Amino acid sequence: MVITTFIASVIIFIIMRTLPGDIVGWILSGGGEAVHSAEVREALRNELGLNDPFALQYLRWAYSMLTGGFGGKSLANGQQISDMVARQFPVTLLLASYASVLSVVIAVPLAAISALRWNRWPDYLVRLVTIPGQAIPNFLLALLFLLGLVMIFRWSPPIVYTNPWEDSWNHVQIVFLPVILLAWESSSHITRVTRVHILEVMNEDYILLARAKGLPEQHVVLSHALRNALVPTITILGLQFGTLLSGTLILESIFGLPGLGRALIQAALVRDFPVIQTLVTILVFLILTLNLIIDVMYGILDPRIHLSRSSYTVGLHIPRGGRNLSESH
């Protein structure tokens, strides 16, 4: 994981340096509002170390990361990147966590209902809700919701973000809508994937066996079908969580949430190299960690999957006592 993170950081560094563009021009012209000379531009490039050899720039950043400096200071606003991460990461993490939990709470029962009532009205209804959730961009929905609230209730969410431990009511009001929208999108995806897997699992022999043994249908579904169908769902959930960590940019902008996604895109637009480098590296590390957690969870949820040192292997798990998997059902 460390090696992958290192390689990722090198790739990000190379990509950012090969992209055309210049933060110095952005700083000096204030986004295109003032004129400056070539000499001043060059002097500022020197001052910020942008004319140093690329290897030196990378090593300086890497040293800062390894010594806890999180890449030093932002070129765009002069803030310590560690401070930025400390402030912005909890916002995004909370948002992603709320949305993920809500997604699972919504998606799994809906998927089960949809699969068990396959091609009947509950299934149609679930599909009717989930397809727009996947198809309509959440920023469009956000604007529609906000405009609707303004026109009908003359109300809009608070405009200044607070952490839940500072002002929980304000926090609830400001994150309520984005969480709903993110959860709708995320749960739609999870519902549809889980539904397909439940349908597949319901045709497996062990389900037939469980029914033949006279187990109640509820027990068959919850203990046998759902548990097995959830393994791929865990993968999707992990990926969705990773996406939420870095992909809530527009909603963060619309709802005034000072999160990581917004900071990352802003940094990319103006070529704030140290910020991009640090944030992307952190995200890569987090997503790798998530993947690791998911892999471990595979083993817990499905004992047939083993984690080995060289690769992941899937095999038939024979529990102690000599009963095979089918017998265990």
Place this chain on the structure above:
Amino acid sequence: MPSNRWGVFGQDSYLEFDVFALITISPRGIRSVLVVGIIAFLAIGSIIIIDPGPQQVLPDQILSPGPDAAEDQVIEIENPLLEREGKAGGILTLANRGDPPAGFDTMRTSSIALHHVAGALFGPGNLVMRCRENIYIVCPYLAKSWSANQAFTEWTFILRTDIQWHDGVKFTPEDVKFWLDMAVWGAISGDRRRAPAYFEGDLGVESVEVIPPDQVRIRLDGPNRFFPDVLANPRLKIAHPRHLMEDRIANGEISISPLDVGLVGLGPFRFSNYEPGSIIQVTRFDQYFERDAEGIQLPYLDGIDYVIMPDPLAMDIAFRTGRLDGGARGFGHYLSEERLVGYNRDLGDDFFVGQIEGGTIRLAFNVLKDGPWQDVRVRRAMALWIDKDAAIPAVLGGFGWTSPDISPNNPLKDKRFVIWPKFDLAPLEEKRGEALILMREAGFESGFSMGHLCRARHLASCQFLKDQLAGLGVDLILQIVDEGEWNRARTSLDFDSQQGSLSVLPIPEGTEGVYGRYSRSPDAYSKHEDVRLDRFYADLRDASTTNQRIEIWQDLQRYIFVEQTYIIPIAEATYVVPYRSYVMGVVFPPEDGHTHTDFATVWLDK
């Protein structure tokens, strides 16, 4: 029992309601009702006796205030201090386009995201400022008076002696020298060098001398009769306290920013809190030196909250629901006609808008690059072909005017120096006929293609130009770039044409950076090396009267817009900023949205 009946007191003794028919009451039911009625009467009576409840307010009590209230009323009318009380207090909540870049460093950036806030923190000017009642006149600010030598190469400013930094330290002439030295020459510490301010070229300062106890003498590298006009640029704010920065720079912190020293400034409000991406809060500075016409200390407000709102629609919604008292300044956040409809529908008379003349849409040619546009007839043909009126609804959201075709007649739009020459006033069809002739003469009657550097956030104006020029046979190939690349590319020679976006100072001399030669200013809209422009600007600097300046300025415009058509000015935006109707005393500059962002004279009538 029928379903449309409800019984009380059980089956034997019940009060029965029939929702459709008359009420049926049995004899035992009547007794029950009487008992309940008596109990209820007694209970209610007891409550009234025990707790009389809210006292009835008689009209006399409302009309006859007590002695205290009467005294208050008299004071309010007679004591002018209470007029101040009426204006004082309250927190103004404004949207801000984004986080201020570069650690709030006014030497580094002129971003409106900074200067919307910086006016309150650092003040509306430096030694001088643009007057609040007329931005084309220079008013004293930190200096109370100034004078020049006969050659206009030395300017001496006498400073006020009652000014303090926000941390209580006295403001001195040494602070001015520190600020100007750093702006013009940067700073050096060991082998590290701080870059000078982006505006160092505008100042032309050769040296700065402190004349104790309260004077500063600035020597220029050439004569400049209008140096105070240049200095009054509101972007030139003193945000660098010497007593907090000098030692740290000497110790190697050459990139130190105002944010690093706690945003200690000289403005009417002192820094209180900054949550990046969320909010900037400032509070009244009680030792601020400015007073209003009645001698009352400014500012009136208790503080200002600037809410960071990068999304203009989010700003609209928050304003319309009362969460904001005013909008942000900055392109994209200024209102369009379409957005204004929503404001009018929701708020009616509960808001007003201020109008500030802003940036221009233009097409500028890179004549240092090979192509048909090197022929002045081609450039002129394109200038004549474009329907400039159409740009106002299509690109400017309905707020703007064509320039410099038509002189802005509104007295608010009187630019004093910028008397618009009336170029190309013929009807469009006539102009287009002439354009086709010019294209034929130049040998391009079948058209050609031309690249165009297009800033992604200005896509509408790029598309407008492309659509317009298609009729002339010019295929404008849009090369759309993001902010990072735009900031590099617009100063390069890589593109055939571009729009530029920079605001210029509302004085003729302030335009050299965008109209002048490429080798003198890479940021020039048009990339050319026409030395005649040097002469125009030299003549402007040597002009001794305002009329002379205007004359040279008009000749310059005719040369660059018509005779050479290096640049095609199309239309100028009017920036529209909303405020709630209870926000009083906002000073709207007729142009340049960076001006008067101190909000020292603002008060809330609510």
